[in-house]
Amino acid sequence: xxxxxxxxxxxxxxxxxxxxxxxxxxxxxxxxxxxxxxxxxxxxxxxxxxxxxxxxxxxxxxxxxxxxxxxxxxxxxxxxxxxxxxxxxxxxxxxxxxxxxxxxxxxxxxxxxxxxxxxxxxxxxxxxxxxxxxxxxxxxxxxxxxxxxxxxxx
Amino acid sequence: xxxxxxxxxxxxxxxxxxxxxxxxxxxxxxxxxxxxxxxxxxxxxxxxxxxxxxxxxxxxxxxxxxxxxxxxxxxxxxxxxxxxxxxxxxxxxxxxxxxxxxxxxxxxxxxxxxxxxxxxxxxxxxxxxxxxxxxxxxxxxxxxxxxxxxxxxx
Amino acid sequence: xxxxxxxxxxxxxxxxxxxxxxxxxxxxxxxxxxxxxxxxxxxxxxxxxxxxxxxxxxxxxxxxxxxxxxxxxxxxxxxxxxxxxxxxxxxxxxxxxxxxxxxxxxxxxxxxxxxxxxxxxxxxxxxxxxxxxxxxxxxxxxxxxxxxxxxxxx
Numbered sequence: 011x012x013x014x015x016x017x018x019x020x021x022x023x024x025x026x027x028x029x030x031x032x033x034x035x036x037x038x039x040x041x042x043x044x045x046x047x048x049x050x051x052x053x054x055x056x057x058x059x060x061x062x063x064x065x066x067x068x069x070x071x072x073x074x075x076x077x078x079x080x081x082x083x084x085x086x087x088x089x090x091x092x093x094x095x096x097x098x099x100x101x102x103x104x105x106x107x108x109x110x111x112x113x114x115x116x117x118x119x120x121x122x123x124x125x126x127x128x129x130x131x132x133x134x135x136x137x138x139x140x141x142x143x144x145x146x147x148x149x150x151x152x153x154x155x156x157x158x159x160x161x162x163x164x
Numbered sequence: 165x166x167x168x169x170x171x172x173x174x175x176x177x178x179x180x181x182x183x184x185x186x187x188x189x190x191x192x193x194x195x196x197x198x199x200x201x202x203x204x205x206x207x208x209x210x211x212x213x214x215x216x217x218x219x220x221x222x223x224x225x226x227x228x229x230x231x232x233x234x235x236x237x238x239x240x241x242x243x244x245x246x247x248x249x250x251x252x253x254x255x256x257x258x259x260x261x262x263x264x265x266x267x268x269x270x271x272x273x274x275x276x277x278x279x280x281x282x283x284x285x286x287x288x289x290x291x292x293x294x295x296x297x298x299x300x301x302x303x304x305x306x307x308x309x310x311x312x313x314x315x316x317x318x
Numbered sequence: 319x320x321x322x323x324x325x326x327x328x329x330x331x332x333x334x335x336x337x338x339x340x341x342x343x344x345x346x347x348x349x350x351x352x353x354x355x356x357x358x359x360x361x362x363x364x365x366x367x368x369x370x371x372x373x374x375x376x377x378x379x380x381x382x383x384x385x386x387x388x389x390x391x392x393x394x395x396x397x398x399x400x401x402x403x404x405x406x407x408x409x410x411x412x413x414x415x416x417x418x419x420x421x422x423x424x425x426x427x428x429x430x431x432x433x434x435x436x437x438x439x440x441x442x443x444x445x446x447x448x449x450x451x452x453x454x455x456x457x458x459x460x461x462x463x464x465x466x467x468x469x470x471x472x
Binding site for chain 2: 322385389392398399400402403406407410413414415439442443444445446456459463464466467469470471
Binding site: 091151159 | 322323324329330333334336337338340341343344346347348351361362363364365366368370371372373394398401402405406409
């Protein structure tokens, strides 16, 4: 039995991987904010072109999609399609009692591939490169989920 | 060690904050349903303009974006960009053994700022106001995540 | 107290339901990949129409929304609006110590309704049918969340 205690190396491995992924995800929100401020646009709601202290010279063009802002929103959407499932699957996985080395390899490799995928997406590398960097993370997610399922029904 | 038992006040604090946030998130789905029925539109799939008992007089205009429905979808999207990460980060945080008062202040403050953010978004307050109400929740999320990461690697 | 151990039938019930839902969600990503390859389009980023080994004859039409790809993206979005909340709510629910039969009925029924909802969406059944298959899952989610909240404050 894995004890949900930071002294347990399996649980500590989970906490390190999970918190790094959450920080990565939250930073997409802030990166969106930064780019909206830099571009003075890329807004989404009709009320965002009301005159305010932060938007002293509003214009309807501020509601048009902005390439630099939309790129971060696509990255954030890709996070949403992957990270919430990883965060739960990885918790279940460490509770299913895998070997420590296996948990460390898989969870930390997941973190690394997501950071590389982010770097490739941010700098507009090819679709092939993005696919190459997304695939191992998705396979790790499937593997740890199947492992836990088999452990639960065995 | 925090025991995952409702008699543990740290875990009970988590459960109260988490369930309130989940109920908030789920109610966005129902609010979308209600507004689609009120507006008789804001649908998304081509098959949604087939004639059915609930849609006896279909029209292609029902697939056009509807402002009142799209507002709820934007609020729901904002929830998705924040709540799943909070739900996992807050669980890890209470397992990392923070002082009870700190967990109560941070988790309940998070809930309050999300409800206020929702109220501001629903009533189309300014972008500045929305940003003001989103920021403390995001900072709380970053704080509890960093706290847990530091506790895991210390 | 529920022990987070696969020998505990409540926790095993959670793990089975949760892992099945995660596998379902992850397969939407792969189904999107498959359809983008079949359609040779439905891409989203400007760099996706660069010439690469996987895209030897790029064209701007590849960035246009593709019906078969967009359908999977809508299904994936519906998963996102539901599954992350279910995954956390169901974990909290089993920790709140419900009767085993109740947890089994509710969590497995949730899984079944989500699979049926997917089948209806994939085959473009009517909006009425989709609503009929979405509703019980959402009510189960609300029920298990309220149960946990009441257990925490009682």
